[in-house]
Amino acid sequence: MVQTTSIIRTDRWTLNPTASQRVLLSQTVEVYRRVCRHLMGILFTHWPSLAELSSQKRVLAVEKLIHQTAKNPNPKYQQFDQTFYKFPSYYRRAAIVFAAGQVSSYMTRYREWQSGTRQRRDAKPPVLNPNSGCYPTLYKGGCYKLHGYDRIEIKVFNGTDWVWTTVGITSLRERHTVDSNKLRSPSLIFDEPTRACHLSVPFECHPHKREGEGRVVTVDLSINTTATVAVVNFDGTVIHREFIHPGRDIDEVAAAAGTCVQRNGDRRDKRLKSVSKRASKTMGNGGSLQKGFCSHTYRKCRHINRQIGQIVSKRIVQIAQQFNADAIVFENLKGWKAKGGRKRSNLRQRFHGWLKGMIRDLTEMKWQEIGGKVIDVVAAYTSKLAYDGSGVVRRDSNNYALAKFSSGKRYNADLNGALNIAARGILQLTRRKDSEERSSQCSRRSPRSWACLCDLWTSTVRG
Known part of the structure; x- marks a missing residue:
């Protein structure tokens, strides 16, 4: 099988440290951030001479400025080794790379601001923030040693010295079981408010290109x-x-996905409706809302949306695997903006809860990881034209989800659109670029109209 280009995917490995180990991990993250802040000042001072160097040569040049060795007995900044005594070399190099990235980003943004590339005419210049919330990168051998997949040994700071401590791994995903995946340097993530910690483990994946059975999932x-x-x-x-x-039958979808969630869409909509009631009570007939109003509610809704996106995208990929599809086809809805509905209607709010971008992106990430292809087709007239070529459909005034064909047949409007999307995706895959210029025998449409499912039937008969 042909191997596709490599992609990076990140797993979360949950750690289960003891109370004393949590203190060590917290101190390690704290001293690493102090080193990054210290290095940002040095890199910013010497950036004119460091900017043109490659990443590897830049690390060596900064180490020559701060680290004392037998070949470099008098570094320019001798206080670095005195302030951060016995700081491990692998942690130091990771901190240099991070600090260089921050300074480089700041200098780029500042040059753009000077050149007049600004969102507003009165925009203030960018600021170099040394207090960025970074986490230490762990290099194999020097910073961590993996003992199977249930324990990991990490070099941590105990306040005076750097020591090794073994921490248990309680949960992890399955990417490490794929032979073609290569484990890269993980990052130690420590959440100070909750005192929870985990490893963010990137994998370089080399999926094999899938060979389908001549079908698409649309x-x-x-x-x-x-x-x-x-x-x-x-x-x-x-x-x-x-x-x-998921808003209606979340129990069935969640069961298939291995989760225990109930009616996510309903819970999200109820929370969003409660915001307007609380806003009216807060403002009254006038006034304004304070910054961060209902931020806790909005955060919960974002999490619910994320879960819905994960469940739906996982099910789409499962269907594509089940039927061994060549590709998954979506409408190209990038840049689409919702139009306002009638007065006092909830149409605009419903469009805000439309997860078109999230579901498409999550599906693509999951499908690409197993060698699949995702393609986008033109969205115009997918739902407006009947899939059987009978012409423009009319929506039911009482139920907008139903479409009425010119022949009198009633059909689900979304399913009709999905079938037309499939036709465009198949024609794109098979490279029949002249399909839009060929008239259909069973259609009243003009030769240059958009492709529908009936065009596949016509091409099959002619073939």
């Missing part, structure tokens, strides 16, 4: 149904249809 994302999925063969045969809507 997804129509709408506000009526979160995702309408159809599996269509290259000859236009529809072999599977599925509606994924």
Whole structure:
């Protein structure tokens, strides 16, 4: 099988330290951040001479400025070794790389500000923030030693010296079990408020390119149904249809995904509706809301949206694997903006809860990791044209989710759109670029109209 280009994916390995180990890990993160702040000043001072160097040569040049060795007995900044006594060399090099990235970003933003590239005419110049919340990068051998996948030995700071401590790993994902994945240097993440810690472990993945069986999985994302999925063969045969809507049937989807969540969409919408009630009580007939109003509620809603996106994208990838699809096809909705609905309608709020971008991105990340391809097609007229070529459809005034064909047949509007999306994706995959210029025998549409599912039937008959 052909191997695709490498991609980076990150796993979370939860650690289970003791109370004394939590103190050691907290002190390690704290002293690492102090080193980064110290190095930012040095790098900023010498940036004109360091900017043109490669990353490796830059690290060596900064070490020559701060670290005393037999070949470098008198560094310019001797107080570094005195302030950070016995600071490990691997931690020091990781801190230099991070500090150099911060200074480089600041200098780029400052040059853009000087050149007039600003969001506002009165925008203030950017500021170099030395108190950035960084976390130590662990290099194998010098900073950590992995004992199986249930224990890890980390070099930590105990207040006076650097020592090794062994911490248990309680949970991890399955990327380490794939032979083609390469483990890269993890980062030690320590959350001070909760005292929880974990490892952020990046993997370099080399998935093999999938060879499908001549079919695509097409997804129509709408506000009526979160995702309408159809599996269509290259000859236009529809072999599977599925509606994924966590707001209504979250129990079934969550069970398939291995989670225990109930009615996420309903919980999200109820929370958002409560914001307007609290705002009216706070402001009354006039006034303004303070900064951070209902931030806790909005944070919960963002988490619910993230979970819905994960559940829906996982199910889409499962369907694509089940039917061994060549690709997953989406509408290209980038840059699409919602239009306001009628007065006192909740249409705009429903569009704000539309997870079109999140679901598409999460699906692409999951599908690419197993060698799949995600393609985007033109979104115009996918739901407006009937998939059988009978022309423009009309939406039911009482139920907008239903479409009425010119023949009188009633059909689900989202499913009709999904079938037309599939036709465009298949034509794009098979490189039939002249498909939009060929008229269909079963269609009343003009030769240059958008492709529909009936175009696949016509091409099959002609072939």
